[in-house]
Amino acid sequence: MDLSLPNPSWSKDMRLLFDQFMKKSEDGSWKHLPSYKNKFSRRIEDIKVFFPDAKLIKEKISQAQLFPRNFEEGLGFEYAMFHNHAEDRTVCIFQGGPYLQGAPGFLHGGAIATMIDSTLGMTALIAGGIVMTANLNINFKRPIPLCSVVVINSQVDKVEGRKLFLSCNIRSVDEQTLYSEATSLFVKLDPEKSLT
């Protein structure tokens, strides 16, 4: 089941933004990216080649879930991503639920980092294939209120061989508040090199 579709836990802002981006997707300039609990956007065979301990993957794959997708509806990461191919950028609308609390009433920094890594990761994945995060630098400018809706804008800045340099920022829906900004390096996996 695609977990990036509206559900009753979504606030008015979340639904409004989702509808706006679905409208923008009508002419094909934007594309809604489905998101599943445990289904890869790529064939698992394409990914397994990079992870030699296939045994582990085989035995555990039935329990494996995409981290941000394993919270009950509305309690963790509620999000939807849209990709603009022409501009090589991805927008993620994100509503962080009550189980993601760090400081009282605000999102935990690790929860923010998760959505940054996932949005940058998806952008890098689309641009470069099977990638992994090599480096992620985040500036937390303002605390993000729990249960608020934010917009993550992520883009590819530079590609050098297997290295993809990306950046993103997190803003309020009205774009008035800059909550966080990040830069990152993703590396496209080399099938000749073992990861472990």
Ligand SMILES: CCCCCCCC/C=C\CCCCCCCC(=O)SCCNC(=O)CCNC(=O)[C@H](O)C(C)(C)COP(=O)(O)OP(=O)(O)OC[C@H]1O[C@@H](n2cnc3c(N)ncnc32)[C@H](O)[C@@H]1OP(=O)(O)O
């Ligand atoms: C597996 C994902 C598949 C997903 C497909 C399904 C889609 C699912 C749907 C939706 C999800 C959204 C997407 C999620 C995406 C996931 C992202 C993560 O969270 S990954 C978890 C955290 N990251 C790690 O655990 C990596 C650990 N690190 C490594 O394994 C290696 O270091 C790796 C692969 C990153 C690089 O290893 P090397 O051996 O291939 O490459 P070397 O030769 O070391 O480096 C290549 C170049 O990069 C530079 N480099 C490497 N690390 C660097 C660093 N930290 N800082 C600066 N430069 C670095 C090196 O200096 C080198 O540069 P010079 O070619 O010499 O110019």
